[in-house]
Amino acid sequence: MVTQAQRDELNRMFKLLDSDGSGVVTKDDFEEKVQAVASVGNRKPGTPEYDRVQSCYTNQWNSLKKAADTNDDGEVTQEEWLTWAEKAVSESGTFEKLVKETAAAIFDVMDVDGSGTVSFEEYKKVNKIYGLDEATARKMFDEVDGDRDGSITKEEHLKTQDWFFTKLG
Numbered sequence: 001m002v003t004q005a006q007r008d009e010l011n012r013m014f015k016l017l018d019s020d021g022s023g024v025v026t027k028d029d030f031e032e033k034v035q036a037v038a039s040v041g042n043r044k045p046g047t048p049e050y051d052r053v054q055s056c057y058t059n060q061w062n063s064l065k066k067a068a069d070t071n072d073d074g075e076v077t078q079e080e081w082l083t084w085a086e087k088a089v090s091e092s093g094t095f096e097k098l099v100k101e102t103a104a105a106i107f108d109v110m111d112v113d114g115s116g117t118v119s120f121e122e123y124k125k126v127n128k129i130y131g132l133d134e135a136t137a138r139k140m141f142d143e144v145d146g147d148r149d150g151s152i153t154k155e156e157h158l159k160t161q162d163w164f165f166t167k168l169g
């Protein structure tokens with residue numbers, strides 16, 4: 001069983017996944033993110049940087065489809081998402097593993113120059129794609145940047161993913 005707070009959060013995640021707002025999550029939603037994210041670092045098709053972004057989102061879509069597209073029609077509906085995600089949340093470790101894998105992949109995408117850390121400039125640009133304004137991005141960045149040195153390491157980034165399980169669990 002999941003709590004109402006967890007269900008609200010899962011619904012919010014579904015909306016984030018549905019980039020084009022069509023009401024279902026399909027490969028197109030991930031394609032759209034590839035274009036948007038690649039444009040941030042001026043990563044052009046054909047470059048290794050672009051391939052990195054593309055494979056990140058292709059993998060995310062493939063895992064999601066495999067896990068949640070129960071009737072195998074290439075669309076993950078909100079119902080399919082909730083059915084799978086609620087089950088995964090109640091099974092210890094399953095959902096956590098997916099969230100962490102996704103978070104790690106997103107970190108690599110945010111780290112435009114491949115320095116191993118994410119600066120506020122990088123963070124701001126990628127989060128803009130997800131509809132966050134600069135003030136909100138600043139607030140989130142400061143929360144994630146645990147040692148306040150002005151950059152986010154992968155460890156700091158992954159640590160913040162625990163909130164879903166600790167706060168709502």
Ligand SMILES: [Ca+2]
Pocket residue numbers: 018019020021022023024025026029
């Ligand atoms: Ca969609």
Ligand SMILES: [Ca+2]
Pocket residue numbers: 068069070071072073074075076077080
């Ligand atoms: Ca489906």
Ligand SMILES: [Ca+2]
Pocket residue numbers: 145146147148149150151152153156
């Ligand atoms: Ca830091």
